[in-house]
Amino acid sequence: MFPSEFLLLAGAHLLALASPGPDFLLLVRSALRHGRRHGIGAAVGIALANGMYIALALGGFSLLQQSPALLTAMKWLASIYLAWLGWLFMQSSLKPAPLPAAGHQQAGAPAGFAAGLGAGFLSAALNPKNGVFYLGLVTLMVGAQTGAGRKLAYGLWMFFAVFAWDAALVLAMSQRRVIALLGRGLPMVERGAGLLLMLAAAVLALARV
Structure with missing residues (x-):
């Protein structure tokens, strides 16, 4: 029972991790624009926020389900945050700056590990889909008799899987060859990512109206 249950849970979780979303866009931009340290901070923040939702789901209760008002508030906060994040992406793309050397923070940039951690945590924590996803995953795939x-x-597996996946993405994107390949196109990538985030924010907000 244990091996099959774990394999189903881990497989579904890894498939969800591979799906690009706001966290993915944030990590790519963090690694390319601010360097590896900021990107790793964002990966830690995303993992911590996911860990919070994992703990709620495994604990057998969900604040999101128990309080429709909280869910609505989180969706409004998420739409505002996504719009703000998209605006930052767009603004950054209009002011291209030299990209950091592989593994280093951009000179003069105020974004270090702590800034990345905060951005990553907010990105994942304000996404109500994460709470709903983990609750559904645990409800469907973890038996009532599981100790x-x-x-x-x-x-713990899901928490470290989130961090390992995101950290690997940051390490890959902060390689010298990747920076050289994507460096010239970064403003265009940021504009596209900013537009996607702002559209996502608009859709989320319209769903609440």
Whole structure:
């Protein structure tokens, strides 16, 4: 029971991680624009926010389900944050600056590890889909008879899987060859990502009206 349950849970979780979203766009921009340290900070922040939702789901309760008002508030906050993040992307694309050397922070940039951690945590924590996803994943794939020890192991696995995946993306994007390849096209990438984030914010807001 345990191996099959774990494989189903881990497989579904990894497929979800591979799906691009706001966190993916944030990580790519962090690695290219601000360097590896900022990107790793964002990966840690995203993992911590996911860990919060994982703990809620495995604990057998969901604040999002128990409080429709909280869910609505989170969706409004998420739409505002996505719009703000998209605006930052657009603004940054209009002021191209020299990209950092591989593995280093851009000179004079105020964005370090702590800034990346905060941005990553907000990006993942203000996305209500994360809470709904983990609650659904646990409800569908973790049996009622599964003990607390196994649930803890599942939670730790998913937490470290999120961090490992995101950190690997940051390390890949901060390689010298990747920076050289994507450097000239970064403003266009940022404009496209900013537009996508602002559209996502508009759709989320319209769904609330």
